[in-house]
Amino acid sequence: xxxxxxxxxELLAPVPQPGEELPVQLGISPYRLAFRRLRRKPLALVAxxxxxxxxxxxxxxxxxxxxxxxxGPDENHISETVVVDGHRHDVVSLIGIPIGPTxxxxxLLGADFNGRDVAVRLLYGGRNSLEIGFCAMAITMVVAxxxxxxxxYYRGWVDSVLVRLLDVIWAYxxxxxxxxxxxxxxxxxxxxxxxxxxxxxLFIPALIIGFVNIPYVAKPIRGQVIALRExxxxxxxxxxxxxxxxxxxxxxxxxxxxxxxxFVPLMIANSILLEAGLSYLGAGVQPPNPSWGTMIxxxxxxxxxxxxxxxxxxxMLVLTVLSINIFGEGIRDALDPRATTRIxxx
Amino acid sequence: xxxxxxxxxxxxxxxxxxxxxxxxxxxQVIPNGSPAARMAGRTASPAxxxxxxxxxxxxxxxxxxxxxxxxxxxxxxxxxxxxxxxVLDQIKRGLPATISLAAGAGVIWLALGILIGLLSAIRPGxxxxxxxxxxxxTSISAPxxxxxxxxxxxxxxxxxxxxxxxxxxxxDNPWQWxxxxxxxxxxxxxxxxxxxxxxxxxxILDAKHEDYVRMARAKGLSGRRVLTRHVLRNSLIPIxxxxxxxxxxxxxxxAILIESIFDLNGVGQYAAExxxxxxxxxxxxxxxxxAVLVVVVAALVDILxxxxxxxxxxxx
Numbered sequence: 288x289x290x291x292x293x294x295x296x297e298l299l300a301p302v303p304q305p306g307e308e309l310p311v312q313l314g315i316s317p318y319r320l321a322f323r324r325l326r327r328k329p330l331a332l333v334a335x336x337x338x339x340x341x342x343x344x345x346x347x348x349x350x351x352x353x354x355x356x357x358x359g360p361d362e363n364h365i366s367e368t369v370v371v372d373g374h375r376h377d378v379v380s381l382i383g384i385p386i387g388p389t390x391x392x393x394x395l396l397g398a399d400f401n402g403r404d405v406a407v408r409l410l411y412g413g414r415n416s417l418e419i420g421f422c423a424m425a426i427t428m429v430v431a432x433x434x435x436x437x438x439x440y441y442r443g444w445v446d447s448v449l450v451r452l453l454d455v456i457w458a459y460x461x462x463x464x465x466x467x468x469x470x471x472x473x474x475x476x477x478x479x480x481x482x483x484x485x486x487x488x489l490f491i492p493a494l495i496i497g498f499v500n501i502p503y504v505a506k507p508i509r510g511q512v513i514a515l516r517e518x519x520x521x522x523x524x525x526x527x528x529x530x531x532x533x534x535x536x537x538x539x540x541x542x543x544x545x546x547x548x549x550f551v552p553l554m555i556a557n558s559i560l561l562e563a564g565l566s567y568l569g570a571g572v573q574p575p576n577p578s579w580g581t582m583i584x585x586x587x588x589x590x591x592x593x594x595x596x597x598x599x600x601x602x603m604l605v606l607t608v609l610s611i612n613i614f615g616e617g618i619r620d621a622l623d624p625r626a627t628t629r630i631x632x633x
Numbered sequence: 634x635x636x637x638x639x640x641x642x643x644x645x646x647x648x649x650x651x652x653x654x655x656x657x658x659x660x661q662v663i664p665n666g667s668p669a670a671r672m673a674g675r676t677a678s679p680a681x682x683x684x685x686x687x688x689x690x691x692x693x694x695x696x697x698x699x700x701x702x703x704x705x706x707x708x709x710x711x712x713x714x715x716x717x718x719x720v721l722d723q724i725k726r727g728l729p730a731t732i733s734l735a736a737g738a739g740v741i742w743l744a745l746g747i748l749i750g751l752l753s754a755i756r757p758g759x760x761x762x763x764x765x766x767x768x769x770x771t772s773i774s775a776p777x778x779x780x781x782x783x784x785x786x787x788x789x790x791x792x793x794x795x796x797x798x799x800x801x802x803x804x805d806n807p808w809q810w811x812x813x814x815x816x817x818x819x820x821x822x823x824x825x826x827x828x829x830x831x832x833x834x835x836x837i838l839d840a841k842h843e844d845y846v847r848m849a850r851a852k853g854l855s856g857r858r859v860l861t862r863h864v865l866r867n868s869l870i871p872i873x874x875x876x877x878x879x880x881x882x883x884x885x886x887x888a889i890l891i892e893s894i895f896d897l898n899g900v901g902q903y904a905a906e907x908x909x910x911x912x913x914x915x916x917x918x919x920x921x922x923x924a925v926l927v928v929v930v931a932a933l934v935d936i937l938x939x940x941x942x943x944x945x946x947x948x949x
Contacts, residue, residue, distance in 0.1 A: 451644070455651045458924040458931075460887030463904065467659050467920045470908050556774065563776050564890055568905055580776075587782055587894070591790045601779035608774035616770065 317545075324621040331617020338610040341603075345417055348410035356393060358404050360411040361575045365402035369393055378402040384592045397595045399585060405599055412577035413603060416559055419493045419571075419578070423558035424551060426497025431504035432547065436535045438505075439512025450509070457502040462564050468495045469570030492571040496558045503557075504550050511546060515539050545622045552615030556608045563604055579604045638936055645932035652924045653706075657699050660913045706918060715912040724900055724919065727886075730800040731899035733810070734817055734891065735883040742822040743876050746829025750872075751865065753830060754837035765830065772827035781820040781894040788816065798896035817895045821888055825879060829872060836868035870941060874934045881930040885923025 325331060352359055364378045371389045378398045379385045385398040388405075395406040438449040456464065472491050515521065516539065524538045559579075565571030566580025574581060579600040586596025693701070705711045709721040749769065753762040772780075789797035795816055801809040840846065841864060849859045886892075889901035896902070900919060907915040 451648060451651060454644075454648045454928075454931075455655055458648060458652050458927045459920060460882040460885065460923060460927070462889055463885075463887055463920050463923055466889065466904070466908055467656070467916055470911060470913075470916060471660050560774075560776050564778065567776075567778050567890065568893070568908060570908055583776075583779060583782070587778075590782060590786050594786055597779070597782050597786070601776075601783065604779065605771070605775045609771055612770050612774050613767075 321545075321618075321621040325617055328617045328620070331614050331621075334610040334613035334617070338607065338614060341413065341607050341610070342417060345410050345413035348407070348414050351410055352404075352407045356395070356404050356407045358393075358407060360408045360577055361403065363401045363403060364398065367402065385589070385596070387593065387595050396599045397593070399582075399593075399596055400589060405582075405595065408577040408582060409579075409599055409603060412579050412582050412600065413607070415489055415572055415576060415578040416562055416580070416604075417607075419489060419496065419562045420555045420559040422490065422493035423496035423500065423562070424554040426494065427500040427504055427554050427558070428547065428550065430497070431501045432508060432540070432543070434501065434505045435508035435512050435543075436539065439509040440516055440531060440535050440539065442513070446509075453502040453505055456499065457506070459499075461499045461561060462568075465495050465499050465561060465565050466568055466570045468498070469565050469568075489572065489576070492562055492565060493558075496561045496565070499561070500554060500557060504554065508543060508546060508550075511543060512539055515542055549615070549619045549622060552611050552618065556611040556615065559604070559608055559611075634939070637939055641932050641935050645928050648928050649925060652928065653703060653921060654699065656917055656921045656924070657702060660917055702917075706921065711914050711918050713907070713912050713914050715907075715910045720915045720918045723903055723915065724922065727898060727900040727903050729802055730897045731884060731886060731888070731892070731901060733800075733803065733814055734821065734888055734897060734899060735880055737814055737818040738821040738825075738883065738888075739876065739880045741818055742825035742829060743872075745822070745826045747833060747869070747872065749826060749830035750833025750837065751860075754834045754841075755860075757834070757838055762834075766834075769827035769830050772823040773831075775824065776890075777820055777824060777888075778890040778894050780823055781816070781891055784816050784820055785894070798894075800897045800899070813895075817891050817897060820894075821883070821891045829875070832875065833868055833872055836871060837864055840864045840868050870938070874938065877930050877934050878927060881926040882923065885926040886919050887923060 348360075358364065367378050368375050369378055369386065369389065370376075371391060376386055376389075378394065379400065379402045385400050385402065386394055387397045389395065389397065394404055396409065397405050399405055399408070434449050434453065438446040459467075469492065472495065516534075521534055521538055524534050529538070562571050562578065563580030563583065566578050567584040569584070572578035572581050574585075582600040583597055583604075586593070586600070590597050702711075709719075711720040712718070713720050713723070749765055753765045753769075756762060785797060788794045796809075796813050799813060801813050803810045837860075846859055846864060849863050850856070854862075882888075886900035886904050888899075889905050891897075892899045892901035893905045900922075904916055904919045907913075907919075
């Protein structure tokens, strides 16, 4: 950070003692403050940049497939050969062992048992995994926030009914419920009126994962709504004759924003992990559509002869989720005013 | 207190009833093709399909089918579609492996989670805390089946230090039982250890600024004594609650991924295999059985909480 980045207000601000509220700093919004705190965490920033790089790489999958690898994600090369360093190799050997990483443009990370390019499938699979992660997160957040607002603001029977429903979803381990719904949906797809999703659609796993994760977000946010509805500014809005919907969405919702921001990366990471688990069990992304989970699932049977089939997607999965989690933790610490007082200053 | 227990138990019963309806609906209302047609095979005539539907009751109204299914679950006479075996017998056969997995892994993840959480909370923001924090995040970010597959590859296939899966009953050969369970225990525990240590660290750091800690320090107790006798004791309550729920989930077959990777033939793997053959009754019974375990444990945890912590309002 350069010297000009530090404003005078920040320099003059008293150092908070442990257990003491941070003093209000005039002229700087809480989000700018949080952003400043985040900038002081190089690891979180590196992780964030790394995640963006992964997303960009996966979005460029078609370019890599066409100009570098010269093959699509579902194209089989099972009976072909490839020249590496002047030697000719079978893409898949006679006893069914696929070629390992060549570190050349063709079959950079080797081939799978159908002779498909692992690197190409890794990028396409990443695109699917990330897409599902983002969609599922959006579904979870929207539904969970609505449920939390209505349950926490109206209390009474609305609250009882909604909380019981959340309890029902929460009673199942996420992976089992996902598998149960996934099995049922992949049999026939969904047709809800005009919306028709075929059984191979990527939206089905996204929908399932989004649904399964709802209680984990809705419950804590509901608790916050219950606390917020007793605050003076809500009473003030009520005396101004504001209705329930207005209070929920213009008074309470903005006050939930920091919690929501914290949940977003967490839910993306969880959704990607759950997608991998479901796909591994055959209840998520359906073949031949690649995803990191399906690739690992396909590769596990061949792990003794071709460990790259598990290691490549496994490593990508871990790195992606880890980078989101580190970045998410950085955001959480930056937004939490207690974080600075928690760690004693020297 | 009695009123609270009664009320909480009633709530649990309502959730259980909803859970059974919901589980049933997942497999019945969602248009997933007729099970009779699947059972009859590809070349069946419409008359054959109708006969199967009649004998299994698929043509009855939906609420009758629900009552029928509940009756069969309570009497333990659910029959699977694919091999027509009693589902309950299969689940009972899987229980020893699943309970061995849950018990061993549960002890490991609780002990190490507490130890690592405590170590990171001693000097927050320092090297040890940051290193342990990074490791914890990594373990949370790694899917269990990837950890399992890599451990299997390294320790079983490559070096054959440990067996490559399967389950040996404890009563048959305790040492082999231990050898076979070691990798599943470790792979299942790792993410839990990461998660628990982070939760405990946060709890301890929050508790450090409470008045009772200042009070304990003021009356002259050493830092270590305050940490172990006052802070840790209070911070452990939520950890134990979390542990109860996770443990129930694993006993209920929630470790479906680990069980399939290590071929433990437990309840979870039975569910996984039923998924592959699209055999609905076992999945339904296992999912319901898990949910029942979790709901019951959650109610017990809440009651225990109220008993342990007088600050919890019994009216809410």
